[in-house]
Amino acid sequence: MSRMSNNLTTNLSLEALLSASEDKQRNGLSRTGHTIVAVFLGIILIFGSISNFIVLVLFCKFKVLRNPVNMLLLNISISDMLVCLSGTTLSFASSIQGRWIGGKHGCRWYGFANSCFGIVSLISLAILSYERYRTLTLCPGQGADYQKALLAVAGSWLYSLVWTVPPLIGWSSYGTEGAGTSCSVHWTSKSVESVSYIMCLFIFCLVIPILVMVYFYGRLLYAVKQVGKIRKTAARKREYHVLFMVVTAVICYLICWVPYGMIALLATFGPPGVVSPVANVVPSILAKSSTVCNPIIYVLMNKQFYKCFLILFHCQPAQSGPDVSLCPSNVTVIQLGQRKNKDAPGSI
Numbered sequence: 001m002s003r004m005s006n007n008l009t010t011n012l013s014l015e016a017l018l019s020a021s022e023d024k025q026r027n028g029l030s031r032t033g034h035t036i037v038a039v040f041l042g043i044i045l046i047f048g049s050i051s052n053f054i055v056l057v058l059f060c061k062f063k064v065l066r067n068p069v070n071m072l073l074l075n076i077s078i079s080d081m082l083v084c085l086s087g088t089t090l091s092f093a094s095s096i097q098g099r100w101i102g103g104k105h106g107c108r109w110y111g112f113a114n115s116c117f118g119i120v121s122l123i124s125l126a127i128l129s130y131e132r133y134r135t136l137t138l139c140p141g142q143g144a145d146y147q148k149a150l151l152a153v154a155g156s157w158l159y160s161l162v163w164t165v166p167p168l169i170g171w172s173s174y175g176t177e178g179a180g181t182s183c184s185v186h187w188t189s190k191s192v193e194s195v196s197y198i199m200c201l202f203i204f205c206l207v208i209p210i211l212v213m214v215y216f217y218g219r220l221l222y223a224v225k226q227v228g229k230i231r232k233t234a235a236r237k238r239e240y241h242v243l244f245m246v247v248t249a250v251i252c253y254l255i256c257w258v259p260y261g262m263i264a265l266l267a268t269f270g271p272p273g274v275v276s277p278v279a280n281v282v283p284s285i286l287a288k289s290s291t292v293c294n295p296i297i298y299v300l301m302n303k304q305f306y307k308c309f310l311i312l313f314h315c316q317p318a319q320s321g322p323d324v325s326l327c328p329s330n331v332t333v334i335q336l337g338q339r340k341n342k343d344a345p346g347s348i
Contacts, residue, residue, distance in 0.1 A: 029179040029277055031098060037179065038095035040285050045088045048291035052081040054309070055295050062308045068149035069135055072128045073298050073305075075153045079120040080291040087114040087182075088288055094181035107183040111174030112164055115184065118287070119160040119205050121294065125253065126209035127152050128298070133216040137223040163205055172197035178280035187267035198268050206261045213253060217246040245301050252297060256290040259283035 029037070055077040059065055090110055094101050102110055131152070167173050167185060172194040175186040185201065186194060221243060260283040267275045299305040309315075 029098075029281070033278070034095050034098045034179065034181065037181070037281055037285070038092055041088055041092040041095055041288065044285070044288050044292055045084055045092055048080060048084045048088065048288075051292060051295035051299075052077040052084065054312075055299055055305075056081070058299075058305060058308050058312060061312060065304060065308060068146055069128070069131050070304075071146070071149040071153060072124050072131060073302075075156060076121050076124045076128070076294055076298065079117045079124070080294055082117045083114055083121070083288070083291050086110070086117070088291070091182040091288075095179075098181070100176050100180055100183070102183075107176060108168065108174045111183040111185065112168060115174075116160050116164040118290075119163060120156050121290065122205060122209045122257065123156040123159050124153070125249075125294075125298075126212040127156060129213045129216040129220075133220045133223075136220060163201055166197060178284055179277045182284060184284075185264070187264045188272070189268075195268060198264065202261055202265060206257060210253070210258075213250060217250060221246050245297070248301070249297050252290070252293045256286050256293060260287040 055073070059070075059074050087110060090102055090106070100107060170193070172189065173186045174183055176182070177184045177187060185198065187198065189195075224243075263275055263280055263283045267280070300309065
């Protein structure tokens with residue numbers, strides 16, 4: 001009896017060791033690696049939550065910011081905030097534990113929610129590029145159209161749902177990815193359904209938004225340069241400001257999302273194991289870092305938001321200087337539009 005007990009204990013120990021070995025092989029990260037990932041995710045969680053929360057506070061406090069184009073900025077901040085709350089928190093806690101802690105249903109929810117909120121942000125950025133181009137070049141004197149802005153916001157959510165619900169009903173699936181501490185589309189599946197879905201997702205949710213952004217920001221930059229040739233002095237500073245904003249926006253967009261898309265395609269079409277867990281984790285962290293980059297690029301580089309930001313934190317008195325009228329809550333959108341028309345196309 002004692003011998004059978006010893007054999008049973010030995011077998012259980014071997015099974016535990018094999019299971020641990022399989023987990024390590026699957027995850028591919030040491031305890032130190034998981035800790036490093038947790039640190040980066042913690043930083044993204046803190047700064048992403050704070051920066052997007054500040055954007056929401058600015059919208060609530062300053063009525064002048066509630067214009068149609070800025071509705072898209074609000075939509076981006078809301079989706080980024082939801083990514084931080086629903087996704088980054090779980091992956092952060094899982095990285096601390098060194099394994100996924102949400103279970104099968106939690107993994108499906110995580111994969112769906114993060115994909116949905118992330119695509120909403122991407123599509124909103126693409127629509128924003130068109131709106132900025134249209135507002136500043138095609139019809140700068142046109143009045144505020146809140147109906148179109150709300151339709152654009154609703155359209156971004158509907159478009160996202162169209163591409164994130166299918167894995168829940170059988171067209172591909174959601175599962176753990178990388179080091180096993182986060183979930184996404186099952187990139188490594190070789191089935192016809194999964195491959196076709198991933199190709200469609202890559203084209204309609206990454207390539208097309210990138211092309212839209214590059215095209216309309218390129219047209220916007222060209223229009224600003226043409227004005228700069230006419231008004232050498234006043235328009236030159238605005239030209240450099242637009243140039244810096246456009247280049248920064250496009251580069252950060254590409255840095256955050258293209259590596260993740262490339263790794264996903266490699267995992268889908270490459271041989272098994274071609275993408276190591278470490279190679280998978282880095283692009284995933286870059287994609288999550290967009291929740292920090294977006295508020296900085298699209299808010300702090302925006303003159304209206306920046307002035308209101310300074311007033312909010314008492315870095316600029318509410319009645320100092322002639323330009324402060326851009327921010328007090330009693331200024332109407334029409335007055336702001338008149339000011340923008342006077343300074344167009346540089347007032348962004």
